[in-house]
Amino acid sequence: MITVGIPRALFYYYYFPLWKDFFQNLGVKVVLSSPTNKNIVNNGVAMAVDEACLPVKLYYGHVLDLADKVDAIFLPRLVSTAHKEFICPKFMGLPDMIKSSGIKLPELIEVNIDLSRNKRAMRKAALEMGKHITGxxxxxxxxxxxxxxxxxxxxHIQRSGGQLTPQALELWTEETGNATLGMQQEIPKVALLGHGYNLYDRYVSMDIIHKLQKMGAEVITAENVPDSIIExxxxxxxxxMFWTLGKRQIGAAFHFLKRPDVKGLIHIASFGCGPDSLVGELIERHMRRAKTMPFLFLTIDEHTGQAGIVTRLEAFWDMIEWRNAQCQ
Amino acid sequence: MMKVYLGVDVGSVSTNLVLIDEQRKILHTLYLRTQGQPIRTVKQGLSRLENVLSQQYQVAGVGTTGSARNLTAVIIGADAVKNEITAHAVAAAQIVPDVQTVLEIGGQDSKIIIIRNGVASDFAMNTVCAAGTGSFLDQQAARLGIPIEEFGELALKAEHPVRIAGRCSVFAESDMIHKQQMGHGMPDIIAGLCEALVRNYLNNVGKGKEILGPVVFQGGVAANAGMRQAFRKAVKQDIVVPKHFGVMGAVGAAILAQEAVQRKGSTNFRGTSLIKQEFATRSFDCSGCANSCEVVEINMNDQVLARWGDRCGKWENSLTNVEKIG
Structure with a gap:
């Protein structure tokens, strides 16, 4: 049986079930790279082009982690996943960047995914991917x-079940299907906005989700908002807004602003993220204008010192508790 | 003996100790340079306070803040451990009850805290760049051969402050040199620098914030008369500089200690005898997984007090007798 490697980075956090199932249904064994660790970060930063953002650099590290373990690596070129919308330009160049990185690569399963003009292009892309496995x-x-x-x-587990992506990935692989826990309304929630590959990578995000949960906050993200509300x-x-990820963040931010159970909003962006420099600014302006809840903007990069993040998160949570105490 | 609360703020540049009484009146303040050795500096500060502590006062609670707050809390036996943003807000609200904006500039960081109806409603802290904080002013004073204490006073003598680029400290320095070589007077250049730093602060840290009075300016840089004047000019209103502007973080920590002790009843303070104890720290790379976290271990007389630095919590949680602080 041949093995196909999927880097645990970037769109893994959005499309892993789709990709994994597809290859498995074709009788292929899917291998994931290790969760991000110090080696993966160091390798990625060393190999990637300087100007790339941290998530792209990490992708290199994850590809390297897989390179000698699998027969082929799945390396899609994501241009667009929805009509008249686009993914960040760095994703369009990703396969070329990886190929010129000097990593000794196995066979690559490359495919162009561009649904900006025609939704049916997906069928063609699937056939192209499958061609590597069977005729x-x-x-x-x-x-x-x-x-x-x-x-x-x-x-569905995320949008309607209220599960965060990491749990949804787990629940899904355990095939428990539609397990829905639902959120309790009384617990004050903190909304985390940002790209999935930043929020849900425990290493890169410095485990912000767990840090907030330990303080007593329930965390809600843009992935927990139904598509219709986002639109x-x-x-x-x-x-x-023609950035697919940006649209989700903006839509979610507007939605969270209206919800009484959301007590604060944190936007997390990678240092040097192009689309977020606009999307983040838009969110911040609307938040400040509405003045209904505290807002915090965090930039993440290669730091391993957690003090800066911890100080800001603690102060942010203090502020929310302080406000709540006054309201009661 | 009178009950007092001790606040300790261990920052990157300075370590401040403050004693307040039950009515939150400030009794003693101490400002020390941290010089990269937080444990030694805290012990040094306590030994300076030992006399008054043993004769007049009884420490009823201790609070720590600043970037070394957790380390200090373990060493000293703290009742409250709080981030410096909250500590500064608490102190400002105590000294100026109707405060709406807190501007704070320290050695390495700067922050703005917006307070509405007595509650912090927004804050921001400088991110990657430390341009415009105390260290840069220190460095420029040294370059010009002016003692930092006189630096700000000189700015007040300016008749026509020159325009200095404030976005980056490297740009600011080269701009200052150009102006100086053109023949502009020192007071005009220094006043121009203060205005540039204030502009940079308001554009970056204060971006989009509604600065309403009363405005409190605190942190070490508030000592600088030139900076105070530049702020007044930029925000077009008067600015309150509290008497103990340099140790406000420690004041906040002391207040939070008082609140914590009221909640839980007793203090964890180890007593001034801790000055004589041997504290040692040791660090090692955990080999449990590929992250190879740098774990720090704090020991008192060969007994492990605390460990941290591991992402998974394996070492942090391995101690059962760690004192619960909170």
Missing amino acids: NTIRILKAWNLAVISQRQFE EEAARLPKR
Whole structure:
């Protein structure tokens, strides 16, 4: 049986169930790179182009982690996943960046995913991916259709089940299906906004989610907001937001502003993130104008010293508790 | 003996100790340079206070803050451990009850805290760049051969402050040199620098914040008359500089200690005898996984007091007799 490696980075946090299921349905063993650790960070930073953001640099480290363990690495070129919307340009160049990095690579399963003009382009992309494994078109399409069901389930656990992505990934792999816990309304929530690959990578985010939970906050993210609400809220912008991830963040921010159980909002961005320099600014302006809840902006990069993040998180939580005490 | 509360703020540049009484009146303040040795400096500070502590006062509670707050808390036996943002807000609200804006500039960091109706509602702290904090002023004073104490006074003599680029301390320095070589007077250049730093602070740290009075300016840099004047000019209103502006973090920690002791009833303070104890720290790389975390261990007379630095909590949680602080 051949093995296909998937880097535990970037869009792993959005599409892993889809990719894993697809390859498994074709009889392939899927291997994930290790969770981000010091070696992966060091290797990634050393190999990547200077100008890249930390998440892209980490991708190099995860590819290297897989390079000698698998027969092939899945390396999609994500241009667009929705009509008239785009993913950050760095993702478009990712396969080229990796190929010119000097890493001794196994076979690459490359595919162009661009649904900006035509939704049916996905079928063609699936066939191209499957071609690396089998020549049987019907088998490939069947594997794809089943994988799409898994992906929907994974998204459902987050959107309606109130599960954070890391738990959703776990629940999904354990095949417990639609386990929904739902959130308790009384617990004050802190909304975390940011790209999934920053928020849910425990190493990179310095485990912000657990730090907040330890302080007593319940964490809610943009992934917990149903798609229809995101569309509706993001449509309030005077100009359409064409960054897919940016749209989700803006839509979620507008939604959280209206919710009485959300007591504060934290936006986390990588140092040097292009789309976030605009999206973050928009969110911040709306937050300040609304004046209904505290807002904190955190920049993350290669730091391993946690003191700066801890100080800000603690002060932020103090502020929320202080306000709550006064309200009661 | 009179009950007092001790606040200790161990920052990157200075270590401050403050004693307050039950009515939160400030009795003693002590300002020491940390010089990269937090444990030694804290012990030194306590030994300076030992006389008054043993004769007149009884320490009823201790609070720590600053970047070395956790380390200090373990050494001293603290009742409250708080981040410096909260500590500064608490102290400002105590001294100026209706305060709405707190500007704080220390040695390495600067922050702004917005307070509305007695409650912190927003804050910001400088991120990657320390331009415009105390260290940079220190460095420029040294370059010009002016004692830092006189630096600010000189700015007040300016008749026409020159424009200095304030975004980056490297740009600021080269701009200052250019102006000086053109023949501009020292007071004008120094006043220009103060205005540039204030502009930089308000644009970066204070970005988008509504600065309403009363405005309190605290932290070590508040000693600088030039900076005080530049702030007054920039925010177009008067600025309150508290009497103990340099040790406000420690004042906040002491107040929080009083509140903590009221809640839990007794103090964890080890007593001034801790000056004579041997505290040692040791660090090692954990080999449990690929993260190889740098774990720090704090010992008192060969007994392990605390460990931290591990991401997974394996070492941190391995001690059962760690005193609970909170």
